[in-house]
Amino acid sequence: MIVINDVHKHFGGFHAVDGATLSIEKGSITGLIGPNGAGKSTLFNVIAGVLPPTSGRVSMDGQDITGLPPHALFHKGLLRTFQIAHEFSSMTVRENLMMVPPRQSGETLWNTWFRRKAIRAEEAELADKADDVLEFLTIDHLADERAGNLSGGQKKLLELGRTMMVEAKIVFLDEVGAGVNRTLLNTIGDAIQRLNRERGYTFVVIEHDMEFIGRLCDPVICMAEGKVLAQGTLDEIKSNEDVIEAYLGTGLKNKEMA
Amino acid sequence: MDFINGLITFLNFVAVPATAYGAQLALGALGVTLVYGILRFSNFAHGDTMAFGTMATILATWGLQSLGVSLGPLPTALLALPAGILATVLLVLATDRIVYRFYRRQRVVPVILVIVSMGVMFVYNGLTRFIIGPDDRSFDDGTRFLMSAGDFRRWTGLEEGLAIRSSQAITLVTAIVVVAVLFWFLNRTRTGKSMRAFSDNEDLALLSGISPERVVAITWIIVAALATVAGVLYGLDKSFMPFTYFQLLLPIFAAAIVGGLGSPLGAIAGGFIIAYSEVMITYAWKKVLGYWLPESLAPSNLVQLLSTDYKFAVSFAILVIVLLFRPTGLFRGKSV
Numbered sequence: 307m308i309v310i311n312d313v314h315k316h317f318g319g320f321h322a323v324d325g326a327t328l329s330i331e332k333g334s335i336t337g338l339i340g341p342n343g344a345g346k347s348t349l350f351n352v353i354a355g356v357l358p359p360t361s362g363r364v365s366m367d368g369q370d371i372t373g374l375p376p377h378a379l380f381h382k383g384l385l386r387t388f389q390i391a392h393e394f395s396s397m398t399v400r401e402n403l404m405m406v407p408p409r410q411s412g413e414t415l416w417n418t419w420f421r422r423k424a425i426r427a428e429e430a431e432l433a434d435k436a437d438d439v440l441e442f443l444t445i446d447h448l449a450d451e452r453a454g455n456l457s458g459g460q461k462k463l464l465e466l467g468r469t470m471m472v473e474a475k476i477v478f479l480d481e482v483g484a485g486v487n488r489t490l491l492n493t494i495g496d497a498i499q500r501l502n503r504e505r506g507y508t509f510v511v512i513e514h515d516m517e518f519i520g521r522l523c524d525p526v527i528c529m530a531e532g533k534v535l536a537q538g539t540l541d542e543i544k545s546n547e548d549v550i551e552a553y554l555g556t557g558l559k560n561k562e563m564a
Numbered sequence: 565m566d567f568i569n570g571l572i573t574f575l576n577f578v579a580v581p582a583t584a585y586g587a588q589l590a591l592g593a594l595g596v597t598l599v600y601g602i603l604r605f606s607n608f609a610h611g612d613t614m615a616f617g618t619m620a621t622i623l624a625t626w627g628l629q630s631l632g633v634s635l636g637p638l639p640t641a642l643l644a645l646p647a648g649i650l651a652t653v654l655l656v657l658a659t660d661r662i663v664y665r666f667y668r669r670q671r672v673v674p675v676i677l678v679i680v681s682m683g684v685m686f687v688y689n690g691l692t693r694f695i696i697g698p699d700d701r702s703f704d705d706g707t708r709f710l711m712s713a714g715d716f717r718r719w720t721g722l723e724e725g726l727a728i729r730s731s732q733a734i735t736l737v738t739a740i741v742v743v744a745v746l747f748w749f750l751n752r753t754r755t756g757k758s759m760r761a762f763s764d765n766e767d768l769a770l771l772s773g774i775s776p777e778r779v780v781a782i783t784w785i786i787v788a789a790l791a792t793v794a795g796v797l798y799g800l801d802k803s804f805m806p807f808t809y810f811q812l813l814l815p816i817f818a819a820a821i822v823g824g825l826g827s828p829l830g831a832i833a834g835g836f837i838i839a840y841s842e843v844m845i846t847y848a849w850k851k852v853l854g855y856w857l858p859e860s861l862a863p864s865n866l867v868q869l870l871s872t873d874y875k876f877a878v879s880f881a882i883l884v885i886v887l888l889f890r891p892t893g894l895f896r897g898k899s900v
Binding site for chain 2: 356375377385386392395396397404405406407408409410412414415418425
C-alpha cells in the first residue's frame with residue numbers, strides 16, 4: 307500500500323534517514339522499532355509531508371506522494387498522530403473532533419451567513435459522530451472538556467479519535483504509548499485492533515513498548531542509523547543478530563529487548 | 565455640585581474622547597492580533613492598510629456626494645464604507661497572492677515576514693499618498709454633535725458642559741457591532757473555528773480538513789474589513805492624514821501586545837488601556853482637581869503629566885513595561 311524507496315533525509319551532514327526502503331501491506335498493523343535516533347520519527351515526517359526528503363520516493367497505492375503537503379495527504383486518507391499529542395487546546399474535545407472532516411459547508415464566508423440551516427444540520431450530524439467516536443474510545447464523559455485540560459494519555463486517545471472522524475486508509479501513530487499508563491495503553495491497543503478489523507485501517511506504529519508491539523504488530527520493522535535492519539515477526543526480529551547489535555551497540559542496554 | 569461639575573469635566577475631556585479613541589485602537593489591534601495569531605507575524609503594514617481603506621472610503625464618499633446622495637444626519641462615509649472595505653480586501657488579497665504567499669511557501673521564519681510587511685507598508689504608504697495626496701482631509705459631514713456642551717448646560721443648569729460628537733457615538737456603536745459580529749464568527753461558525761484551530765496548532769490544523777489557503781484568505785478579508793472600519797472611524801473622529809495613520813501603528817501594536825498578541829479579547833482591553841492612559845497622562849487636570857479638591861489644595865499649575873506632543877511616549881512606555889514584566893500580555897497571548 308505504501309512503498310518507501312531509498313529515502314534519504316539529511317540535516318546538514320547528519321543523515322537521519324539514510325536509504326530506507328520498505329513497504330507496508332494493506333490491512334496490516336506494522337510496528338516500527340529501533341533505538342533512539344534510528345530515524346523512525348524523521349521517516350514518519352518525510353512520509354507525512356512535514357519534511358521533504360533529500361532524495362528517494364514515497365508512493366501510496368502506486369501513486370507518487372513524495373513531498374506532498376500534509377493536508378493533501380490527509381485528503382488521500384493518510385493520517386498521522388504526533389509523538390507529543392497535539393490538540394486545539396482552546397476548544398472542547400467534541401469541537402476538536404468536529405474540526406477534522408474536510409469540505410464542510412460552513413467553511414466559506416458565503417455559507418456562514420446565507421446557508422445557516424444546512425450548516426446547522428451538518429454540524430449536528432458531526433456532533434453525533436464525534437460522540438460515537440468518544441464512546442468508542444471510552445472518553446465520552448470528556449466531550450465538553452477543553453482539550454487543553456486532558457491528561458497526556460487522554461490526548462493520545464483524542465488523536466486516535468481524530469482518525470475515526472474520516473475514512474482513513476492508513477494511520478501513522480508516533481509513540482502512542484509514550485507517557486501513557488498501562489490501562490489507558492490497553493484501551494488504545496484495543497481501539498487500534500478494532501479499527502483495523504472493523505474498518506480495515508492500516509496502521510504503522512512507532513513504539514518502544516515491546517509488549518504493546520508484540521500484541522498488535524505483524525510485521526515488525528527494525529530501523530537503526532537511518533536504515534532498515536530487519537523485517538519479520540517480533541520473535542524473528544528479537545533473534546536477529548543485526549538487531550541485537552544495533553540495540554546493544556549504541557550503548558543502550560535495552561531492557562525491552564530482553 | 566462641585567463634585568458633579570468635576571465629573572462632567574472629566575467625562576467631557578477624558579472619558580468620552582478616550583472611549584472613542586480606545587474603540588478605534590481596539591479595532592486596529594484586533595486586525596494586528598488576528599494576523600499574528602493566524603499568519604504568525606507582526607504586520608507592520610496594518611497602519612497603512614487602515615490609511616488605504618480610509619482613502620478608498622473617502623473617494624467613494626466624494627463620489628456619493630457628487631451624486632447628491634447623503635445619509636442626512638449621519639456621515640455619508642458610512643454608506644461608502646462597504647466600497648472602501650471591498651477595495652481594501654482586494655488590495656490585501658492581491659498582496660498576499662503576490663508577496664506573502666511566496667514567503668509562506670518557503671516556510672520562512674516570522675521575522676522575515678515582519679520585514680516583508682515593512683516593505684508592503686512603504687508600498688501602501690506611497691500608494692495612498694500617490695492617489696489622494698499627503699494632506700489633511702476632513703470628510704465628516706452630517707450633524708456634528710449628538711449633544712453639544714451648550715445644550716447640556718441648558719438642560720442641566722450645570723456650569724460645565726458635556727459634548728458628545730456624532731463621530732464619537734458612531735465610533736462606539738460601530739465598534740460594539742463589529743466586535744459582537746467578530747466574536748460570534750470566531751466562536752460559533754465553522755470558518756471561525758478553523759481560524760482558531762489554525763491559531764491554536766498549525767501542524768494539527770494542516771492534518772485536518774482545514775484548507776490553509778482558505779483560512780489565510782478569510783483572515784485577510786476580515787483584517788482588511790477591520791482595518792478599514794477602524795481607519796474610517798478614526799478619520800471621522802479626527803481627520804484623515806496618511807502620516808497620522810502610520811504613526812497609529814505604535815499605539816495599535818502597544819494595545820495588541822498589552823492584551824496579549826493573538827488574543828482578540830486582549831486586543832480590545834489593550835485598546836482601551838492604551839487610549840485611557842494616553843489621554844489621562846496628557847490631560848491637564850487643573851480644572852477637574854479644582855472642583856474635586858478643597859480650595860486649599862487646588863493646584864495652581866496645569867497638572868499635566870506630559871505634553872500632548874509626547875503622547876506616543878505613553879504607548880511606548882506601557883509597551884516596554886509589559887514586555888519586561890508580562891511578555892505574554894494580560895490575556896496570555898502567544899509570547900513575543
